[in-house]
Amino acid sequence: DIQMTQSPSSLSASVGDRVTITCRSSQSISSYLNWYQQKPGKAPKVLIYAVSSLQSGVPSRFSGSGSGTDFTLTISSLQPEDLATFYCQQSYSIPFTFGPGTKVDIK
Protein backbone atom coordinates (compact mmCIF):
# COMPACT_ATOMS: atom_id res chain seq x y z
CA ASP A 1 0.00 0.00 0.00
CA ILE A 2 1.09 3.59 -0.63
CA GLN A 3 1.64 5.46 2.63
CA MET A 4 0.73 9.13 2.87
CA THR A 5 2.22 11.53 5.39
CA GLN A 6 1.33 15.14 6.13
CA SER A 7 2.98 18.00 7.94
CA PRO A 8 2.33 19.70 10.15
CA SER A 9 -0.22 17.64 12.07
CA SER A 10 -1.77 20.87 13.31
CA LEU A 11 -1.30 24.60 12.96
CA SER A 12 -2.77 27.79 14.29
CA ALA A 13 -2.86 30.87 12.10
CA SER A 14 -4.52 34.26 11.96
CA VAL A 15 -7.19 35.38 9.54
CA GLY A 16 -5.49 36.58 6.38
CA ASP A 17 -2.38 34.44 6.84
CA ARG A 18 -0.97 32.28 4.08
CA VAL A 19 -1.10 28.63 5.14
CA THR A 20 0.84 25.76 3.57
CA ILE A 21 0.27 22.05 4.21
CA THR A 22 2.61 19.40 2.87
CA CYS A 23 1.77 15.86 1.81
CA ARG A 24 4.26 13.16 0.88
CA SER A 25 3.68 9.73 -0.64
CA SER A 26 5.85 6.64 -0.04
CA GLN A 27 6.27 6.18 -3.79
CA SER A 28 5.63 8.25 -6.89
CA ILE A 29 1.94 8.81 -7.56
CA SER A 30 2.37 11.09 -10.56
CA SER A 31 -0.50 13.60 -10.36
CA TYR A 32 -2.99 11.30 -8.63
CA LEU A 33 -3.32 13.43 -5.52
CA ASN A 34 -6.49 14.92 -4.07
CA TRP A 35 -7.19 17.20 -1.10
CA TYR A 36 -10.23 17.13 1.18
CA GLN A 37 -11.54 19.46 3.86
CA GLN A 38 -13.42 18.04 6.83
CA LYS A 39 -15.27 20.37 9.15
CA PRO A 40 -16.22 19.16 12.64
CA GLY A 41 -19.02 16.60 12.58
CA LYS A 42 -19.20 16.51 8.78
CA ALA A 43 -18.01 14.21 6.02
CA PRO A 44 -14.90 15.20 4.08
CA LYS A 45 -15.42 17.28 0.93
CA VAL A 46 -13.08 17.40 -2.03
CA LEU A 47 -11.28 20.70 -2.48
CA ILE A 48 -8.68 19.92 -5.12
CA TYR A 49 -8.22 16.93 -7.40
CA ALA A 50 -5.37 15.85 -9.65
CA VAL A 51 -2.91 17.99 -7.66
CA SER A 52 -4.13 21.41 -8.73
CA SER A 53 -7.66 21.32 -10.17
CA LEU A 54 -10.11 23.24 -8.04
CA GLN A 55 -13.40 21.47 -7.38
CA SER A 56 -16.44 23.44 -8.53
CA GLY A 57 -17.59 25.89 -5.87
CA VAL A 58 -14.32 25.90 -3.92
CA PRO A 59 -12.91 29.39 -3.24
CA SER A 60 -9.90 30.40 -5.29
CA ARG A 61 -7.82 31.02 -2.15
CA PHE A 62 -7.22 27.25 -2.14
CA SER A 63 -4.54 25.95 -4.49
CA GLY A 64 -2.46 22.83 -4.90
CA SER A 65 0.88 21.97 -6.42
CA GLY A 66 3.47 19.23 -6.66
CA SER A 67 4.20 16.00 -8.48
CA GLY A 68 5.78 12.61 -7.89
CA THR A 69 5.96 12.26 -4.13
CA ASP A 70 5.72 15.80 -2.75
CA PHE A 71 2.61 17.94 -2.77
CA THR A 72 1.37 21.15 -1.22
CA LEU A 73 -1.99 22.65 -0.35
CA THR A 74 -1.96 26.42 0.07
CA ILE A 75 -4.59 28.71 1.51
CA SER A 76 -3.60 32.17 0.30
CA SER A 77 -5.59 34.11 2.87
CA LEU A 78 -7.01 32.12 5.77
CA GLN A 79 -10.66 32.77 6.56
CA PRO A 80 -12.63 31.93 9.72
CA GLU A 81 -14.67 29.34 7.85
CA ASP A 82 -11.48 27.42 6.99
CA LEU A 83 -11.39 25.94 10.49
CA ALA A 84 -11.14 22.27 9.55
CA THR A 85 -8.92 19.25 9.13
CA PHE A 86 -7.35 18.78 5.70
CA TYR A 87 -6.49 15.40 4.22
CA CYS A 88 -4.54 14.37 1.16
CA GLN A 89 -5.47 11.16 -0.68
CA GLN A 90 -3.70 9.23 -3.40
CA SER A 91 -5.74 7.80 -6.26
CA TYR A 92 -2.81 6.17 -8.04
CA SER A 93 -3.50 2.63 -6.90
CA ILE A 94 -5.93 0.57 -4.88
CA PRO A 95 -6.21 0.71 -1.92
CA PHE A 96 -6.66 4.47 -2.13
CA THR A 97 -5.06 5.87 1.01
CA PHE A 98 -5.32 9.08 2.97
CA GLY A 99 -2.87 11.14 4.93
CA PRO A 100 -3.34 11.47 8.70
CA GLY A 101 -4.69 15.00 8.40
CA THR A 102 -3.67 18.55 9.29
CA LYS A 103 -5.88 20.37 11.74
CA VAL A 104 -6.11 24.11 11.09
CA ASP A 105 -7.14 26.40 13.93
CA ILE A 106 -7.80 30.09 13.79
CA LYS A 107 -5.85 32.22 16.27
Place this chain on the structure above:
Amino acid sequence: QVQLQQSGPGLVKPSQTLSLTCAISGDSVSSNSAVWNWIRQSPSRGLEWLGRTYYRSKWYNEYAVSVKSRISINPDTSKNQFSLQLNSVTPEDTAVYYCAKVRSGSGVFDPWGQGTLVTVSS
Protein backbone atom coordinates in the same frame (compact mmCIF):
# COMPACT_ATOMS: atom_id res chain seq x y z
CA GLN B 1 -26.85 16.12 -8.20
CA VAL B 2 -25.88 12.84 -6.57
CA GLN B 3 -26.84 12.35 -2.95
CA LEU B 4 -26.05 9.42 -0.67
CA GLN B 5 -28.17 8.63 2.38
CA GLN B 6 -26.86 6.13 4.90
CA SER B 7 -28.91 4.01 7.29
CA GLY B 8 -28.21 1.32 9.83
CA PRO B 9 -27.72 0.70 13.54
CA GLY B 10 -25.28 2.69 15.60
CA LEU B 11 -24.56 -0.05 18.11
CA VAL B 12 -23.36 -3.58 17.36
CA LYS B 13 -22.32 -6.26 19.82
CA PRO B 14 -18.87 -7.85 19.61
CA SER B 15 -18.71 -10.90 17.29
CA GLN B 16 -21.87 -9.82 15.49
CA THR B 17 -22.33 -8.33 12.02
CA LEU B 18 -22.25 -4.64 11.20
CA SER B 19 -24.73 -3.80 8.43
CA LEU B 20 -25.14 -0.43 6.75
CA THR B 21 -26.97 0.71 3.64
CA CYS B 22 -26.28 3.63 1.31
CA ALA B 23 -29.23 4.82 -0.78
CA ILE B 24 -28.36 6.64 -4.01
CA SER B 25 -30.32 9.48 -5.57
CA GLY B 26 -29.35 11.27 -8.76
CA ASP B 27 -27.37 8.32 -10.13
CA SER B 28 -27.62 4.57 -10.59
CA VAL B 29 -25.79 1.87 -8.66
CA SER B 30 -25.53 0.10 -12.04
CA SER B 31 -23.88 3.06 -13.75
CA ASN B 32 -20.91 2.14 -15.96
CA SER B 33 -19.12 5.32 -14.92
CA ALA B 34 -19.40 5.13 -11.13
CA VAL B 35 -17.73 3.17 -8.36
CA TRP B 36 -19.42 2.84 -4.96
CA ASN B 37 -17.25 2.78 -1.86
CA TRP B 38 -17.24 2.35 1.89
CA ILE B 39 -14.74 4.24 4.03
CA ARG B 40 -14.40 4.43 7.80
CA GLN B 41 -12.77 6.92 10.14
CA SER B 42 -11.49 6.39 13.64
CA PRO B 43 -8.97 8.21 15.83
CA SER B 44 -6.63 5.22 15.76
CA ARG B 45 -6.80 4.35 12.04
CA GLY B 46 -7.70 7.68 10.42
CA LEU B 47 -9.57 7.50 7.12
CA GLU B 48 -9.50 3.93 5.88
CA TRP B 49 -10.91 2.76 2.56
CA LEU B 50 -12.73 -0.55 3.09
CA GLY B 51 -13.92 -1.61 -0.33
CA ARG B 52 -15.96 -0.92 -3.43
CA THR B 53 -18.47 -2.32 -5.86
CA TYR B 54 -19.08 -1.37 -9.47
CA TYR B 55 -20.76 -2.58 -12.64
CA ARG B 56 -18.92 -3.00 -15.94
CA SER B 57 -21.09 -5.51 -17.82
CA LYS B 58 -20.87 -7.57 -14.64
CA TRP B 59 -20.44 -6.78 -10.95
CA TYR B 60 -17.00 -6.36 -9.42
CA ASN B 61 -15.94 -6.03 -5.79
CA GLU B 62 -12.60 -5.09 -4.29
CA TYR B 63 -11.76 -5.04 -0.59
CA ALA B 64 -9.02 -3.79 1.68
CA VAL B 65 -6.67 -6.54 2.83
CA SER B 66 -7.25 -5.54 6.48
CA VAL B 67 -10.92 -6.58 6.33
CA LYS B 68 -11.03 -8.88 3.31
CA SER B 69 -11.97 -12.00 5.26
CA ARG B 70 -14.89 -10.26 7.02
CA ILE B 71 -16.40 -7.83 4.53
CA SER B 72 -19.07 -7.93 1.87
CA ILE B 73 -20.31 -5.01 -0.24
CA ASN B 74 -23.41 -5.69 -2.28
CA PRO B 75 -25.46 -3.68 -4.75
CA ASP B 76 -29.25 -3.71 -4.68
CA THR B 77 -30.46 -2.60 -8.08
CA SER B 78 -34.15 -2.82 -7.13
CA LYS B 79 -33.65 -0.16 -4.46
CA ASN B 80 -30.74 1.68 -6.10
CA GLN B 81 -28.50 1.27 -3.09
CA PHE B 82 -25.50 -0.67 -1.87
CA SER B 83 -24.70 -2.19 1.46
CA LEU B 84 -21.80 -2.97 3.76
CA GLN B 85 -21.60 -6.05 5.94
CA LEU B 86 -18.67 -6.52 8.30
CA ASN B 87 -18.65 -9.79 10.22
CA SER B 88 -17.17 -10.74 13.56
CA VAL B 89 -16.75 -7.18 14.73
CA THR B 90 -14.59 -6.16 17.67
CA PRO B 91 -14.29 -2.85 19.53
CA GLU B 92 -11.53 -1.93 17.04
CA ASP B 93 -14.23 -1.68 14.37
CA THR B 94 -15.80 1.25 16.21
CA ALA B 95 -15.69 4.15 13.77
CA VAL B 96 -17.68 6.56 11.66
CA TYR B 97 -18.58 4.75 8.45
CA TYR B 98 -19.09 6.62 5.19
CA CYS B 99 -20.28 5.62 1.76
CA ALA B 100 -18.90 7.58 -1.18
CA LYS B 101 -18.99 7.65 -4.95
CA VAL B 102 -15.99 7.73 -7.24
CA ARG B 103 -16.50 8.79 -10.83
CA SER B 104 -14.76 6.15 -12.89
CA GLY B 105 -11.19 7.10 -13.70
CA SER B 106 -11.07 10.04 -11.30
CA GLY B 107 -10.17 8.41 -7.99
CA VAL B 108 -11.95 11.26 -6.23
CA PHE B 109 -14.46 10.48 -3.49
CA ASP B 110 -17.41 12.78 -4.18
CA PRO B 111 -19.99 12.94 -2.81
CA TRP B 112 -19.97 11.26 0.59
CA GLY B 113 -22.83 10.04 2.72
CA GLN B 114 -23.52 11.79 5.99
CA GLY B 115 -21.63 9.21 8.05
CA THR B 116 -22.81 6.71 10.66
CA LEU B 117 -21.08 6.31 14.00
CA VAL B 118 -21.01 2.59 14.74
CA THR B 119 -19.99 1.58 18.23
CA VAL B 120 -19.03 -2.03 18.93
CA SER B 121 -19.89 -2.75 22.53
CA SER B 122 -21.77 -5.25 24.63
